[in-house]
Amino acid sequence: MKIGKLDWKDLSKIIRNNKGMSREDVRIRSSVGEDCSVINFGEFECVVSTDPITGAENNIGKLAVHINSNDIASCGVEPLGILVTILAPPKTELEDIEVIMREINEETKKLDMEVLGGHTEITDAVNRIVVSCTAIGKAKEGRAVATGGAQEGDDIIVTKQLCLEGTSILVNDYYDKVKDILSKEEIDEAKKYIHRISVVREGKIGGEFGVNSMHDITEGGLLGALWEVAEGSKVGFTIYNEKLPISDITRRLCKLFSIDPLRFISSGSMLITCKNGIELVKRLKGNGIDATVIGNITKQNKVLIENNEEKLVYPPESDELFKLLEV
Numbered sequence: 001m002k003i004g005k006l007d008w009k010d011l012s013k014i015i016r017n018n019k020g021m022s023r024e025d026v027r028i029r030s031s032v033g034e035d036c037s038v039i040n041f042g043e044f045e046c047v048v049s050t051d052p053i054t055g056a057e058n059n060i061g062k063l064a065v066h067i068n069s070n071d072i073a074s075c076g077v078e079p080l081g082i083l084v085t086i087l088a089p090p091k092t093e094l095e096d097i098e099v100i101m102r103e104i105n106e107e108t109k110k111l112d113m114e115v116l117g118g119h120t121e122i123t124d125a126v127n128r129i130v131v132s133c134t135a136i137g138k139a140k141e142g143r144a145v146a147t148g149g150a151q152e153g154d155d156i157i158v159t160k161q162l163c164l165e166g167t168s169i170l171v172n173d174y175y176d177k178v179k180d181i182l183s184k185e186e187i188d189e190a191k192k193y194i195h196r197i198s199v200v201r202e203g204k205i206g207g208e209f210g211v212n213s214m215h216d217i218t219e220g221g222l223l224g225a226l227w228e229v230a231e232g233s234k235v236g237f238t239i240y241n242e243k244l245p246i247s248d249i250t251r252r253l254c255k256l257f258s259i260d261p262l263r264f265i266s267s268g269s270m271l272i273t274c275k276n277g278i279e280l281v282k283r284l285k286g287n288g289i290d291a292t293v294i295g296n297i298t299k300q301n302k303v304l305i306e307n308n309e310e311k312l313v314y315p316p317e318s319d320e321l322f323k324l325l326e327v
Contacts, residue, residue: 004318005219008032008227028075028146033228035071035215036137038144045139047077051218052132055265055321058172059194060131061103063165066197067267068135069111070216073200074270075144076207077137082108084118087130092122100131111200145206148232149213154297155277156239159202160290162222163250163261164268166321168194170253174324181256182249190249197268202289209283211274217266223304224263224316225271230302237313239295241306259320262304273297 005011012032019030027045028038036049049071053060065082072079084104086097097120108115116136171178171190178187199216206214213233217225222244230237246261254261274280277293284291302313 002318003322005316007317008315028144031148031232033215033232034147035074036144038075038139040141043141045141045144047072047075047137047139047144048134050132050134052130054130055219055319056169056173057128059103059168060129061100062107062194063197063267064131064133065104065107065111065113067216067218068133069113070197070199070203070218070267070270072135072137073203074147074214074216075137075139076203076211076214077139077144078200078204079111079113079135079137081114081116081136083116083134085132086118086120087126087132088120088122089126089128090122090124092129096129100129111198143207145211145214146232147213147215147229150229150233150235150273150297151212151275152235152297152299154212154273154275155293156226156237156295156297157272157274157277157280157291157293158217158222158245159199159270159272159284160196160268161245161247161250162217162266162269163246163254163264164193165197165218165266166221166259166264167247167250167253168197169265169321170257174257177256178253181252186249190253193268199268199270201287202270202272202284202291205284205287205289206270206272206274206280209274209280211272211280213273215271217269217271219265219319220316221261221263221266221319222269222271223313224319225266227302227313227316229271229273230297233297236298236300236302237295238298238303238305241304243292243294245290245292257324259323263316264320
């Protein structure tokens with residue numbers, strides 16, 4: 001099988017046929033592309049999400065905290081705690097585990113989160129360290145935002161720049177190739193992208209604004225995230241290539257590695273749909289967060305417009321990052 005997420009149709013079938021019992025106290029439940037499950041506890045709701053780090057070798061503790069807390073933020077909720085599982089191969093040194101946990105400790109403190117527990121194991125079942133986390137948040141009853149809540153006529157907004165996480169991984173894990181096309185200053189700038197991958201602030205702002213849907217852009221990139229939002233909401237979309245916020249450094253790196261930036265892992269950018277995108281962009285920018293309206297939600301077709309040409313968007317495949325891991 002290909003490295004990365006399962007094929008869209010295969011995964012949809014597996015999830016659909018293996019949900020266990022449907023409980024009345026689960027308000028938002030598992031489906032392909034839905035960031036979190038939301039469980040009703042009366043006055044409050046518990047928001048939970050889980051994700052692993054498998055495509056990076058550096059900063060994996062930092063990444064593990066943020067990709068999971070970002071999922072909670074996509075519901076318009078602040079994360080409060082995290083559970084951590086570390087599976088490491090026999091060649092791992094104790095210092096490697098300590099570094100990961102120091103990163104997790106530092107990042108959770110920045111987000112006012114607690115490390116609630118977890119599991120650490122040395123095993124020959126993996127050939128590189130895998131960190132998998134479960135994040136938890138709390139919301140007032142009925143306030144958590146679903147990924148599948150987009151409505152026809154919504155504006156589509158993305159925050160910051162696309163491919164922040166992917167670019168950071170390239171400059172850290174593939175330095176020997178990167179140094180041939182980027183200056184030292186550009187490499188230093190790209191390394192700083194890792195400090196911008198949290199979307200907790202924009203998630204909170206979006207929740208307060210009353211958006212219809214949010215989805216943090218992770219594996220599969222922008223087009224993968226848009227597909228998941230559209231499928232979950234039973235709508236389509238139209239976006240414009242010339243409006244997409246992608247840095248020159250990212251574009252050059254993607255060209256070097258033959259990577260499509262629109263399908264490249266992009267933690268650090270939140271995908272949001274709402275009825276007054278321009279007003280939301282103003283509010284985000286007023287809080288120091290760059291944001292761009294890139295298109296709108298439509299009735300059915302999923303379309304990218306590039307050079308005045310309409311191109312249909314197809315189901316997401318493996319993230320572009322995994323092409324490098326297969327070499």
